[in-house]
Amino acid sequence: MENPEDRRSHARLSLDDRFTLRFQVEGQVYRGVPMTNLSIGGLGLKMEHRTAIRMHNGVILKGMVLEHPALPQTKVDGEVRHVMGRHMGNMEGPVLVGVQFLNPPENFTKLLEAFIDRRARS
Secondary structure, rough: OHHHHHHHHOOOEOOOOOOOEEEOOOEEEEEEEEEEOOOOOEEEEEEHHHHOOOOOOOOOEEEEEEEEOOOOOOOEEEEEEEEEEEOOEEEOOOOEEEEEEEOOOOOHHHHHHHHHHHHHOO
């Protein structure tokens, strides 16, 4: 099986818990979901099993907003590409969710790229 790291086409920036995401899935609004990493292609989320019940490959996250003042506030959609840490019969602990941006505006991508470049150099 191919390693997801081998398929990655954009450099990722690891984030701390000050970086969160707001989005909607099937009418449910999620706020303050911690982002674990960010690239111009997508992001990683850390969620608890119980709150990640709707997360599986192909699910669309509508109206995502990066909740940090240094990041663009443009609403974009994303698609769940992978979910790691989910185990049958276990509803405790963290789940990592990989999300790919869907058709992000060019300005959004440019702002993300500038942010990532600044953080990578510091």
